[in-house]
Amino acid sequence: MTGWEPNTHRNPPKKQPNQGGAESGAPRAQTSPADPDLVSLIDAWRTLPEAVKAGIVAMVGATRG
DSSP, X not given: OOOXXXXXXXXXXXXXXXXXXXXXXXOOOSOOOSXXXXXXXXXXXXXXXXXXXXXHHHHHHHHHX
């Protein structure tokens, strides 16, 4: 399973110098989701119980067919 990945095909982010990033060395995301509900979910994701995460993933998967 992967984390949230922005759709860069429609509006690719402008390239900027490396501005920090994760401790692992991964580059910081250049864009953020515009939907406040999605922002709230992303912010809370690491603290959610595994059962809740699994339920969210299952609901999203069910909508994709």
